[in-house]
Amino acid sequence: MKGELSWMFPDGYTPLFLAPQAGVSESPFRRLCRKFGADVVSTEFVSADGILQGNPQTREHLIFHEDERPISIQIFGSNPQKMGEASALVTDLFQPDFIDINFGCPVKKIVKRNGGSGCLRDLDVVEKIIRSVVRSTHLPVSTKIRSGFDEPSRDPVTIGLRCQDSGSQMVILHARTRTDMYSGQARWDEIASLTDALDVPVVGNGDVYLGADARSMKETTGCAGIMIARGSHGSPWIFSQARAALDGQPIPDDPDVLHRFEICLEHARNGSRYETNPNKALRDFRKHLGWYTKGIPGGRNLRSQLFEALSFEQVEGLLNEYLDTVLDLTDGLEAFSG
Ligand SMILES: Cc1cc2nc3c(=O)[nH]c(=O)nc-3n(C[C@H](O)[C@H](O)[C@H](O)COP(=O)(O)O)c2cc1C
Structure with missing residues (x-):
């Protein structure tokens, strides 16, 4: 029986996610963010090839401790079969709460090999990867996408629908294209459109730097959850500020x-x-x-x-x-x- 993700969203509760971040969202930081109110954390992205080869460095990224849960392991790759095998392996060996597939990484080295956001150039591949991962694990599977590969192909709703139809139980949208990298502003209107279009929960991501931004994102998009990356750098307490803002409570000051x-x-x-x-x-x-x-x-x-x-x-x-x-x-x- 396939596990569910609905437990994350009880009675309209808006969970806060610490974003997967290479070299940042490691165990010590995940713990700290959990303490400040991050409801869900993630490993950084790990390659399906590295997992299958038993690469020791990759393995280090997969290790987490019980008290960090709920936690996802995020995997990336362009080969559906390998992605399936890698998800089966991490399921057996590490038992995360769910598996997240990275379709957002903009880094040249990864995109060149059609990994991360490179997959967004061919949505048939995206579908095959998700179906293969879903078939290979009893754990719930989510996807983290960007709004498109580039401006002409920008279409988060079509991408999100393909993810949902292939078995993704939650879609996280960083509302920029790969070509945008991190420039300009994340298009929160696209998070709103995706939230309207999908039945599965949509987690909004992009440019939440203050507790108040979390509330604005919730209000303007109606997203089910909020993911924070750069806003947590040197400020793990942003999660308690975001929670207060979402609850309509006074936002605690930054610590001295x-x-x-x-x-x-x-x-x-x-x-x-x-x-x-x-x-x-x-x-x-x-x-x-x-x-x-x-x-x-x-x-x-x-x-x-x-x-x-x-x-x-x-x-x-x-x-x-x-x-x-x-x-x-x-x-x-x-x-x-x-
Ligand atoms: C240092 C760094 C590392 C990142 N590594 C990953 C990663 O491993 N997997 C992933 O899906 N996104 C990764 N991202 C993207 C973030 O998860 C997030 O989508 C992006 O930073 C936008 O959110 P923000 O505006 O809250 O920073 C990374 C971002 C940063 C800044």
Whole structure:
């Protein structure tokens, strides 16, 4: 019996999704976002070829912990049979809550081999891939699409309908074409049209940078769920802000520097505790460090020290040192003003 995805959308609840993001949505960050209210998280995209070859690097991307659930594993590839075999394998070995198929990646290397958004040039292939994946797993299957490959072929409704008809139980739309890459604005009107056209839930994605944006997206599109990628960079608390906005509650302020650093420290601790490959985890963490320290006093100096750190312990030490200095300064200022 095929699993369902309707549990994600009880009584009109609008779930918030942390977007799959290569080099960003790893276990330590997924945990943090779950804590701040992301209802569903995803692995970054993993290639069907890598899965079938038992590539150790690919395997690292597939590992998750029970308390990160609900979680999807996102796979990509252009060969329907291999995509089916890869989904059967991840189902057996990792048991995610659902499998998501990537039809959105715009990266040249992937598109050249007809993977990711490259598939959108031939919707028959899209259909074959989905049908093959659906046949090969008892888990629910979702698809993450862009609005089209390029402007002339832009037609998210036709793409979404083909996904639904092939067995996709949920369609996530990043409302840009592959040619757009990340430029311009995501066309939320297309999310609205897709929501109207499909029976399965549509998750809107693109340009939610603030809690209030989540509410605007919901109001203007009627989408069933909201996915956030770049808005979470250095701001995992965006999920609690988005939830408050959706509930019509006052939106909590961004945390101050001290609190932001505590969150960054927690992220670092997650990194040393939960990552299987500490060197890679530290490399991945550097970009988060850059985001967390953006715009703070002495940020540039701190960043250059942090980027040299060789372990999470060193990162923690440097952050604590900075915090102590800031605390001293704050105390000093308070004493002075008092
Ligand atoms: C660093 C980075 C990595 C990404 N990796 C993936 C990926 O592995 N799979 C995927 O479907 N989309 C990926 N995306 C696209 C995002 O999931 C999302 O669709 C896009 O960023 C638009 O959402 P946003 O406006 O909230 O950022 C990536 C985006 C970024 C910024």
